[in-house]
Amino acid sequence: MTQSIAIIGASGYTGAELIRLIATHPSMKITALAANSKAGQSMAQVFPHLRHLDLPDLVTWEQIDFSTIDLCFCALPHKTSQEVISKLPTSVKIVDLSADFRLRDPEAYKQWYGNDHAAVEMQKEAVYGLTEFYREEIAGARLVAGTGCNAATGQFILRPLIAGGVIDLDEIILDLQCGVSGAGRSLKENLLHAELSEGTNAYSVGGTHRHLGEFDQEFSRLAGREVTIQFTPHLGPFNRGILATAYVRGEAAAVHAALAAAYESEAFVEVLPMGETPSTHHVRGSNFVHIGVVGDRLPGRTIVVATLDNLCKGSAGQALQNANLMLGLEETAGLMLAPCFP
Amino acid sequence: MTQSIAIIGASGYTGAELIRLIATHPSMKITALAANSKAGQSMAQVFPHLRHLDLPDLVTWEQIDFSTIDLCFCALPHKTSQEVISKLPTSVKIVDLSADFRLRDPEAYKQWYGNDHAAVEMQKEAVYGLTEFYREEIAGARLVAGTGCNAATGQFILRPLIAGGVIDLDEIILDLQCGVSGAGRSLKENLLHAELSEGTNAYSVGGTHRHLGEFDQEFSRLAGREVTIQFTPHLGPFNRGILATAYVRGEAAAVHAALAAAYESEAFVEVLPMGETPSTHHVRGSNFVHIGVVGDRLPGRTIVVATLDNLCKGSAGQALQNANLMLGLEETAGLMLAPCFP
Amino acid sequence: MTQSIAIIGASGYTGAELIRLIATHPSMKITALAANSKAGQSMAQVFPHLRHLDLPDLVTWEQIDFSTIDLCFCALPHKTSQEVISKLPTSVKIVDLSADFRLRDPEAYKQWYGNDHAAVEMQKEAVYGLTEFYREEIAGARLVAGTGCNAATGQFILRPLIAGGVIDLDEIILDLQCGVSGAGRSLKENLLHAELSEGTNAYSVGGTHRHLGEFDQEFSRLAGREVTIQFTPHLGPFNRGILATAYVRGEAAAVHAALAAAYESEAFVEVLPMGETPSTHHVRGSNFVHIGVVGDRLPGRTIVVATLDNLCKGSAGQALQNANLMLGLEETAGLMLAPCFP
Amino acid sequence: MTQSIAIIGASGYTGAELIRLIATHPSMKITALAANSKAGQSMAQVFPHLRHLDLPDLVTWEQIDFSTIDLCFCALPHKTSQEVISKLPTSVKIVDLSADFRLRDPEAYKQWYGNDHAAVEMQKEAVYGLTEFYREEIAGARLVAGTGCNAATGQFILRPLIAGGVIDLDEIILDLQCGVSGAGRSLKENLLHAELSEGTNAYSVGGTHRHLGEFDQEFSRLAGREVTIQFTPHLGPFNRGILATAYVRGEAAAVHAALAAAYESEAFVEVLPMGETPSTHHVRGSNFVHIGVVGDRLPGRTIVVATLDNLCKGSAGQALQNANLMLGLEETAGLMLAPCFP
Structure with missing residues (x-):
């Protein structure tokens, strides 16, 4: 029907x-x-x-x-x-x-x-x-x-890690780049091709981006305690795509395992083999999320990178x-x- | 099956x-x-x-x-x-x-x-x-x-005009811009991002582009006489898309009518209302062709613009x-x- | 002082x-x-x-x-x-x-x-x-x-050819691509990064672009008779640069000689060796003009390509x-x- | 002379x-x-x-x-x-x-x-x-x-903070985006326009980028003790420019004061007013460095963003x-x- x-x-x-x-x-x-x-x-x-x-x-x-x-x-x-x-x-x-x-x-x-x-x-x-x-x-x-499109990307990384208890809840930094279509079809000077192409900048720095409201709500609910992360978005010179780089405290193997388990049966979320990281180019125009995990040279620290198409x-x-x-x-x-x- | x-x-x-x-x-x-x-x-x-x-x-x-x-x-x-x-x-x-x-x-x-x-x-x-x-x-x-991808674009414009006898066969100029994916995944200096982005250039100027072999074969066969056009491709700083601008001698109304008739039942070819011209942005990632016709200020001359996605x-x-x-x-x-x- | x-x-x-x-x-x-x-x-x-x-x-x-x-x-x-x-x-x-x-x-x-x-x-x-x-x-x-920036580009090609009497005054076509900064810092939907990047389109097709007023005035004055050219601009996904491709009737050698002579003592205008054509990439941010000449496979027809930085x-x-x-x-x-x- | x-x-x-x-x-x-x-x-x-x-x-x-x-x-x-x-x-x-x-x-x-x-x-x-x-x-x-170009950018942020003793030396994260010219004129698949434009990706994740050798050498020498930072570079779809976002522990006012004092007499380093952050667009083609400081919503944490042109x-x-x-x-x-x- x-x-x-x-x-x-x-x-x-x-x-x-x-x-x-x-x-x-x-x-x-x-x-x-x-x-x-x-x-x-x-x-x-x-x-x-x-x-x-x-x-x-x-x-x-x-x-x-x-x-x-x-x-x-x-x-x-x-x-x-x-x-x-x-x-x-x-x-x-x-x-x-x-x-x-x-x-x-x-x-x-x-x-x-x-x-x-x-x-x-x-x-x-x-x-x-x-x-x-x-x-x-x-x-x-x-x-x-x-x-929110940024909020979704961050949660695809962090929800399984918070739920799985594999990271320190007080030490979460989310650094993110977002394509320009995330700002919509609005007539603003900073969205003009001449202003935005060929370079990048941060915005809403210092914990002022509205999607933090979602992060706070969802992560605190999930953890059963207050969780407040640091979050810095950047505007990239591309139309579609978000790439989020999360800095967390926890073992890379445990982080990877938590993500792999969480998304094992999901049609749209792909967890890459340990050590590989994704690119926004490879999800453009689609409903897929790609997530990669790498252990840092500093023991106990792990980087997780996720990409998706903000419009899709x-x-x-x-x-x-x-x-x-x-x-x-x-x-x-x-x-x-x-x-x-x- | x-x-x-x-x-x-x-x-x-x-x-x-x-x-x-x-x-x-x-x-x-x-x-x-x-x-x-x-x-x-x-x-x-x-x-x-x-x-x-x-x-x-x-x-x-x-x-x-x-x-x-x-x-x-x-x-x-x-x-x-x-x-x-x-x-x-x-x-x-x-x-x-x-x-x-x-x-x-x-x-x-x-x-x-x-x-x-x-x-x-x-x-x-x-x-x-x-x-x-x-x-x-x-x-x-x-x-x-x-x-050829350029050859296809030019033919979508010119075949109905040649077949319909609505243009001068000796006065056809095809100016074209092609996105970089048309050159394939080959390691050439001029295809690097640093060389190609933020600008444009002509190439194979003067009638040396290989797709002219197709134009000559097809247009001459269709016309029942030798037809040789002028053709200049340009390389544009975008990945997908061809935009061809044809300069022909013939009445815009007849040109538009010939195109509209030719593609009336076609699922993938859209002839725009007289006076409108298309953009490669609007066919990206698809199998569609958009064609527009405009009469020039000089009587008897007409411009036809067609776009398609070169990869698709x-x-x-x-x-x-x-x-x-x-x-x-x-x-x-x-x-x-x-x-x-x- | x-x-x-x-x-x-x-x-x-x-x-x-x-x-x-x-x-x-x-x-x-x-x-x-x-x-x-x-x-x-x-x-x-x-x-x-x-x-x-x-x-x-x-x-x-x-x-x-x-x-x-x-x-x-x-x-x-x-x-x-x-x-x-x-x-x-x-x-x-x-x-x-x-x-x-x-x-x-x-x-x-x-x-x-x-x-x-x-x-x-x-x-x-x-x-x-x-x-x-x-x-x-x-x-x-x-x-x-x-x-006008387009008007300048076209004139760098055509003035020496008209003055030198080396081309047919009734058969001049100027096809052009212009970077987006030519449209200024104005809030228009078609100038947004999301609308303009990754593709191209023609505009002011059919002899309606205002710079034709300059072409008509200058070329007619120079020729001592009315000269009206065909002119189609396109908007390219780059910030700075104009590339004009002129289709003229005349011998390539004579065209090249007329241009070389005209600009021999000029500090800012470079005429490339016969057969080479320029790129907007190579004049970006500068006051230089690069001009190239190629004879077409059709006898008596010549293509001239010129580039400059529209803002400079x-x-x-x-x-x-x-x-x-x-x-x-x-x-x-x-x-x-x-x-x-x- | x-x-x-x-x-x-x-x-x-x-x-x-x-x-x-x-x-x-x-x-x-x-x-x-x-x-x-x-x-x-x-x-x-x-x-x-x-x-x-x-x-x-x-x-x-x-x-x-x-x-x-x-x-x-x-x-x-x-x-x-x-x-x-x-x-x-x-x-x-x-x-x-x-x-x-x-x-x-x-x-x-x-x-x-x-x-x-x-x-x-x-x-x-x-x-x-x-x-x-x-x-x-x-x-x-x-x-x-x-x-190194990334190494320079990071040091412009961190040297005055380390020398001034205004941040925690064990909690430094440097997240960075670099334009493609940083990779030179080399024929690599990932540097092709078709691969790199319209998106972004991280690389050398987890503390494997060679510029860490410089950071380790310089920061440890400056601090008189071993200092090892976390560093994640990303490749952005633009030719020139580096934007580094540093996450540090320390008061924003002290951080800003240390930077302002360090660069007060410098011709090429501009420290923006507190709360403003820079863009790579505004240093392109020049020898200038722009640095901005913002305090995070989490007390005692500060974000510092610096931009420069990697080639210049x-x-x-x-x-x-x-x-x-x-x-x-x-x-x-x-x-x-x-x-x-x-």
């Missing part, structure tokens, strides 16, 4: 990525596409790379007939997302790709995002969408909150993986596209 | 692209992968982006048991390709991605490639693999010769499209992947 | 490039920097790469004391430029980098730029700033109009070269920086 | 960078250029961006008449460098850009580079070329060993700065070129 899908926020990069993936999904059909600022336009105008697809024109989200929709992806900016989602009929399953329902605690939300949450009750109901770790809750959920596994691919679960479909449906290299 | 596929030359970019595409093909299975220089290695070693696939290890092509193979893709360099193909059992269907069987005339082959052809009889048998124009011959062929529609995608036809499968099977943007 | 310099429009890329060049100029000192939208900021805030220089903070142009200024560079957008320049005291020499004074004919200005010119008298006075061809007029001028020789470097002449300085002062490769 | 300069190893990137810088140096003249594998070629053939310069053709180093040379830059690969340098006349001052004379201890050299040192006596004589910290020794030296300040610029000192010239001569942005 084909599932009827709506996407709100279809004029951004994660919206486009959802459409790209659903284009070859065996049992989903896109019934409605909304982008209030571009309502009335065709998708070929907004994203010419989707020109070959038979897609509905853009409407406002208020114009969607939700009685015909099985599941709605919401790819709006945070704050707008909570306002829209709180008005959608409760009959519709929702996968939100924004930051609005990632943090369970309204105080934490306010701390990291600056505003009071407009849908506190829904915030409680939402399931955190890191599929590999919340699979059962997601399958039964009505509202799933997609994770870090956002739209994860969202589709969750939607598959919520709709009772095969979890991997539409997601086995091989990475696009070179 | 699943078709059993072999790929010879699996350690190059077009070999990898074939595997990427076949990975989600509904009725093909890769049974053998050969790369004589890397025999014994796993594909995960040679191309880590294919790590998640269950693929046979690399062998030499001589080690392949062709009795189990329905169709063999040959992604070797030219000259090597003809030597290998001439030794394969005649029971196997072959799609060659090299330049070796593109030119029907042994003299023309020698002129453009410098050596005598080692399989002249097969050269005669081979069908030129531009699917949209040789569909029936391809469906019945045993050996299909993939076209320009090589491996075209090869798979041809293989589908040769095996009696749906022509579009495995090829409807949407472009990967951004 | 040190010349006192002001720059109006110092917060854009051409403003920054002027400062970069003047930083090592032996006899210029920057006395005032204006950018009305960023007045009050330091240059280190607006352009951190200039942090090491001892520069005045940004003011509004109205705040500049022009009695202390020998020469003022005006790097404003067109239309704004004419309004500002018409109000500057006539004692100040001016080099304008905008399009406002390039076209001598007010009708042509209106045709290409859409608005009536607000300083028609100054338009007549202005000297066209292609240094190598207007050297004497520039040396005596009060107001010099910098050329195509704009700020040319402006400084002109300023040197206007101030009686060595023409090459501050401009002999070698290209920055790789 | 003009100094007569020879460059051995002029066909690599650091050789080219030396020529670029010396091109506008007020008191150096290049008298001889050697590259044994390309002897007989002109520099315009090997590096077309240097075409405008009046340079000697390439010879073998054995052909150089060293009696006419004041100072020789040696830009050869390590191991070759020591063999050549040991044969040069002792009358010539030498700045070596290779790794051969960086490590004072022959055992350490063998540990990191794998071979016995062929010029152990000269190894002892050589002065470590980090100008800002060895200025006096360099001024009096005959042989100066250029530092990290290699050829540093070498020229040292040569200036060795020849009694102004230290900044030829090195005040502003960064090339965008």
Whole structure:
């Protein structure tokens, strides 16, 4: 049976990525596409790379007939997302790709995002969408909150290590490079080709990046005690891809074993042989995560490197993986596209 | 019924692209992968982006048991390709991605490639693999010769215009930019990132590029008279994509009409509304061709711009499209992947 | 004696490039920097790469004391430029980098730029700033109009050929690729890294690019008859550089000889040996022009390829070269920086 | 008085960078250029961006008449460098850009580079070329060993902190991204544009990068005890630039104060205001270092980010700065070129 899908926020990069993936999904059909600022336009105008697809024109989200929709992806900016989602009929399953329902605690939300949450009750109901770790809750959920793309990458490294008790919880540093599409299709000077290509820079240095809210919530919950990591993201001159380099205290063999065990049955997470490290080039355009472990020359210290595609596994691919679960479909449906290299 | 596929030359970019595409093909299975220089290695070693696939290890092509193979893709360099193909059992269907069987005339082959052809009889048998124009011959062929990637792009523009008699055959200029993957995985100084990124240059200027052999053969055959065009390729600092800009003499309306008519029923060729022109960004990673037409301010002159992905529609995608036809499968099977943007 | 310099429009890329060049100029000192939208900021805030220089903070142009200024560079957008320049005291020499004074004919200005010119008298006075061809007029001028960057590139190829009578004036095609800094520091979706990197597209196709106004004016004046060329620019995924490929009718030897003769004594224009063509990589960051000539396989047709750095020789470097002449300085002062490769 | 300069190893990137810088140096003249594998070629053939310069053709180093040379830059690969340098006349001052004379201890050299040192006596004589910290020794030296580019970047951050006693010596992590020109003009698959652009990866993970030999030597010497840091380099898709992110234990204010004091009088090192961090974009093509300090949300932890251009300040610029000192010239001569942005 084909599932009827709506996407709100279809004029951004994660919206486009959802459409790209659903284009070859065996049992989903896109019934409605909304982008209030571009309502009335065709998708070929907004994203010419989707020109070959038979897609509905853009409407406002208020114009969607939700009685015909099985599941709605919401790819709006945070704050707008909570306002829209709180008005959608409760009959519709929702996968939100924004930051609005990632943090369970309204105080934490306010701390990291600056505003009071407009849908506190829904915030409680939402399931955190890191599929590999919340699979059962997601399958039964009505509202799933997609994770931050950096937050997902860091958790793929650190969750099994924290859960397995193989690292020192007070000595975790996560250094990360993120491709520019993570910043969305927004008109900012630092995102111009002339400003960003041919070089790199750090940003949100010193523990101010919002994805730390997710790390704090998830790692502390997992450890049963407060865990606060150091985290420095960098902006790299490439469109897709995140590479996270974690510095942890623990034996490399134990770290590798914990990761290998955690992901043994996972379709999308590949743990490389000990001593090898991954590259963002090799996951581009796909839903895969590659993780590598190397012991440092300093005894008891280990480096773990993970890569994924921020737009796919870090956002739209994860969202589709969750939607598959919520709709009772095969979890991997539409997601086995091989990475696009070179 | 699943078709059993072999790929010879699996350690190059077009070999990898074939595997990427076949990975989600509904009725093909890769049974053998050969790369004589890397025999014994796993594909995960040679191309880590294919790590998640269950693929046979690399062998030499001589080690392949062709009795189990329905169709063999040959992604070797030219000259090597003809030597290998001439030794394969005649029971196997072959799609060659090299330049070796593109030119029907042994003299023309020698002129453009410098050596005598080692399989002249097969050269005669081979069908030129531009699917949209040789569909029936391809469906019945045993050996299909993939076209040059630049040659394909130029022909998508010019064949309908020549066939339709809407342009001056003596005044055709084709200016083209090609991404670097078109040069393959070869260790040449000018292909290094430090040499090639952040700029561009022309090459094979003045009518010396080998794909002119294909243009001359095909356009002259189509016109029933000698047609010789001017052609200047440029190397662009991007991995995938060809953009061809054709300067022709003829009315824009007639040019647009001829293209629109030619591709009306084609699944992979999109003719844009009059006055719009395409971008390589919007076909990257896909089998689509986008074509746009604009009339010049000088009366009677028209510019036509076409884009495709050199590795996909320009090589491996075209090869798979041809293989589908040769095996009696749906022509579009495995090829409807949407472009990967951004 | 040190010349006192002001720059109006110092917060854009051409403003920054002027400062970069003047930083090592032996006899210029920057006395005032204006950018009305960023007045009050330091240059280190607006352009951190200039942090090491001892520069005045940004003011509004109205705040500049022009009695202390020998020469003022005006790097404003067109239309704004004419309004500002018409109000500057006539004692100040001016080099304008905008399009406002390039076209001598007010009708042509209106045709290409859409608005009536607000300083028609100054338009007549202005000297066209292609240094190598207007050297004497520039040396005596009060107001010099910098050329378009594409317009400069095309003229370096075509002026000697038109003047020398070695090509057919009715059969000139100029195909061009321009780096993204040519579009300035403006917030447009198509200039974002995610949209522009990894691919290319044509724009202003069909004879609609504004630099055609300059080509028409200059080539017709030079030929003593109307000359209208075909011109198609493309946007390339690199920051600096223009590569123009001209298709002309004429003998390659005569074309090469005309170019070699024209530039024999020029410090900044290098004509390559016959048969070689240049690359934008090799002029990046410099004031040099490289030109190459190749005869086509079709008799009587020739391809000429020229490269320069759009921000330097195509704009700020040319402006400084002109300023040197206007101030009686060595023409090459501050401009002999070698290209920055790789 | 003009100094007569020879460059051995002029066909690599650091050789080219030396020529670029010396091109506008007020008191150096290049008298001889050697590259044994390309002897007989002109520099315009090997590096077309240097075409405008009046340079000697390439010879073998054995052909150089060293009696006419004041100072020789040696830009050869390590191991070759020591063999050549040991044969040069002792009358010539030498700045070596290779790794051969960086490590004072022959055992350490063998540990990191794998071979016995062929010029152990000269190894002892050589002065470590980090100008800002060895200025006096360099001024009096005959042989100066250029530092590793990554090693330089890390030391600009850490030396003042170690010397000032403001950080914990056992808890230093240095995470770094390096542009591709750092790997030289070598034909390796991972340096191809198609492999390296559009993504990133770590390399030499776990404490195996050779520049650790320099860190260990210098930091231990400075601290008067063994100091061993963790160090992970990454390869970024850009040509020039290094960005190092250091994680240290110490108060941000003390860290910032130590850096500000150390570089107060330095012409090339800029310490940003507290809380700001630098970008490689803003030092490209220049001899400048930008350093920024941010306190982490975790008390007592601080992040320091430094950027420089690996080819310039990290290699050829540093070498020229040292040569200036060795020849009694102004230290900044030829090195005040502003960064090339965008």
